[in-house]
Amino acid sequence: MSRKTGVDWEKKAKETLSANAFGYLSGGSGSEVSLSYNIKQFDRYRLIPRVLREVSLTDTTTHLFGSSIQAPYLLAPIGFHTIVHEAGELASARAADAAGVPFIQSTVSSYSIEEVSEVMAVADHYFQLYWPSDDDVRESFVRRAEAAGVKGLVITVDTPVLGRREIDLSHNYFPMDEGAGMANFLADPVFQARYLSPTMDSAEVKQKIQSILFNPSLTFKKVQQLIKSTSLPVIIKGVLHPDDAKRCQDIGAKGIIVSNHGARQLDSAIEPLEVLSAIREKVGNDFPLILDGGIRRGADIIKSLILGADAVLVGRPYIYGLTGGESGVMDVLSTLKEDLEINLKLLGATSILDCHHDHLKRLER
Ligand SMILES: Cc1cc2nc3c(=O)[nH]c(=O)nc-3n(C[C@H](O)[C@H](O)[C@H](O)COP(=O)(O)O)c2cc1C
Numbered sequence: 001m002s003r004k005t006g007v008d009w010e011k012k013a014k015e016t017l018s019a020n021a022f023g024y025l026s027g028g029s030g031s032e033v034s035l036s037y038n039i040k041q042f043d044r045y046r047l048i049p050r051v052l053r054e055v056s057l058t059d060t061t062t063h064l065f066g067s068s069i070q071a072p073y074l075l076a077p078i079g080f081h082t083i084v085h086e087a088g089e090l091a092s093a094r095a096a097d098a099a100g101v102p103f104i105q106s107t108v109s110s111y112s113i114e115e116v117s118e119v120m121a122v123a124d125h126y127f128q129l130y131w132p133s134d135d136d137v138r139e140s141f142v143r144r145a146e147a148a149g150v151k152g153l154v155i156t157v158d159t160p161v162l163g164r165r166e167i168d169l170s171h172n173y174f175p176m177d178e179g180a181g182m183a184n185f186l187a188d189p190v191f192q193a194r195y196l197s198p199t200m201d202s203a204e205v206k207q208k209i210q211s212i213l214f215n216p217s218l219t220f221k222k223v224q225q226l227i228k229s230t231s232l233p234v235i236i237k238g239v240l241h242p243d244d245a246k247r248c249q250d251i252g253a254k255g256i257i258v259s260n261h262g263a264r265q266l267d268s269a270i271e272p273l274e275v276l277s278a279i280r281e282k283v284g285n286d287f288p289l290i291l292d293g294g295i296r297r298g299a300d301i302i303k304s305l306i307l308g309a310d311a312v313l314v315g316r317p318y319i320y321g322l323t324g325g326e327s328g329v330m331d332v333l334s335t336l337k338e339d340l341e342i343n344l345k346l347l348g349a350t351s352i353l354d355c356h357h358d359h360l361k362r363l364e365r
C-alpha cells in the first residue's frame with residue numbers, strides 16, 4: 001500500500017514494529033491480488049467537480065443507526081491492538097470518541113468489552129462478534145455486550161475459517177502468541193468455567209480459544225435466531241453478493257458491511273466497490289450500507305458514498321496510527337476528516353448529502 005494519510009504512519013509502523021507484527025497487519029491472503037485491487041478500485045472512477053457553489057461551510061456529519069456521527073466513517077474491527085501499542089483498544093476507542101466517530105471492537109481484542117465501554121463517553125461503541133462454536137460462550141458474549149451498553153453487534157460472516165496468509169505462515173506467527181487478543185475470553189464467566197483450570201499454561205489457554213473462535217457451520221437461520229434474541233441492532237459484515245445482502249435484510253439485519261475483510265479472507269475476492277451499486281439496488285434506499293477495504297483518502301469516501309454507501313470503515317490506516325498511541329490514531333482521523341472536507345469543497349458540495357452520481361464517471365479502460 002503506497003497511499004498515506006497525513007504523517008506516514010504506515011512507514012512508522014513498518015520501522016518500529018517487528019516484521020512479524022507488521023506482516024500480520026499489512027498482509028492479505030493468498031496471492032494478495034485483492035489487496036492491491038482494494039486500493040486500485042477507487043482509481044476506476046473520476047470525480048467531476050461543480051463550481052461557484054458557495055462552499056465556505058462544509059458539514060461532514062451524518063446519521064447512522066439513529067446516531068449523529070461527525071464524519072461518515074467508523075473504526076473497523078481489528079484484532080490484537082496490543083501488538084501495536086500497550087494501550088491497545090483503549091487508545092483507539094478514546095481517539096474515536098474524541099473524533100466523534102464509532103469504534104467497532106473486535107472479538108479478539110486485548111481489552112474486554114467492559115473495559116472498552118468504560119473509556120467511550122460520546123461516540124458509539126459496537127462489538128464485532130466472531131461467533132464462537134460454543135453456543136453458551138456466544139450467548140455470554142452477546143449478554144455482556146448488551147449489559148455494557150454497546151450500540152450494536154457486528155457479526156462477521158466472511159470468516160468460517162481464517163484465510164491463508166502466507167506472510168504469517170512464513171513467520172510462523174499468530175498474534176495471540178504475544179498474549180494479545182484474549183481479553184474477552186479470559187474475562188468471560190462461561191469460558192472460564194468451561195475451559196480454564198488453574199493448572200493450565202498459556203499455550204493451552206490459547207489452544208482452547210482457537211478451538212472455538214470460528215464457526216464454519218454458521219447459517220442465515222442461526223443468525224436470524226440471534227437477531228430475534230437480542231435487543232441490539234445486528235449488522236452483518238463481509239457480504240459481497242446482492243442476493244446475500246437481500247437475505248441479510250430479510251432475516252432482520254439492520255445493515256450490512258460490504259467488505260472483503262481487507263483482502264485477508266477469500267483469495268481474489270472481488271473489490272467491494274464493484275458490487276456496491278448492485279447491492280444498493282437490491283436492498284433499496286433505506287437500508288444502511290457500509291463499505292470497507294482500501295479507504296485511504298477523502299476522495300475514496302466520496303466515491304463510496306456516491307456509489308451507494310452510507311458510511312465506510314477505516315482499517316489499516318488507524319492501526320498504523322496506533323504506533324503513536326491515542327494521539328497517533330487521532331492524527332489519522334483528523335487528517336482524513338480534513339481531506340474529506342477539502343475534497344467536498346473542491347467537488348462543490350457543502351455536505352455529504354450533496355455527493356451525487358453526476359459527480360462521478362467510471363472510466364471505460
Ligand atoms: C490486522 C487486521 C485485523 C483484523 N481483524 C478483524 C477482526 O478481528 N474482525 C473483523 O471482522 N475484521 C477484521 N479485520 C478486517 C477489518 O475489519 C476491515 O474489514 C479491513 O481492515 C478494511 O480494509 P482496510 O484495512 O484496507 O481499511 C482485520 C483487518 C486487519 C488489517
Ligand SMILES: O=C(O)C(=O)c1ccccc1
Pocket residue numbers: 079108162261264
Ligand atoms: O486478522 C484478521 O483479519 C482476523 O480477523 C483474525 C481474527 C482472529 C484470529 C486471527 C485473525
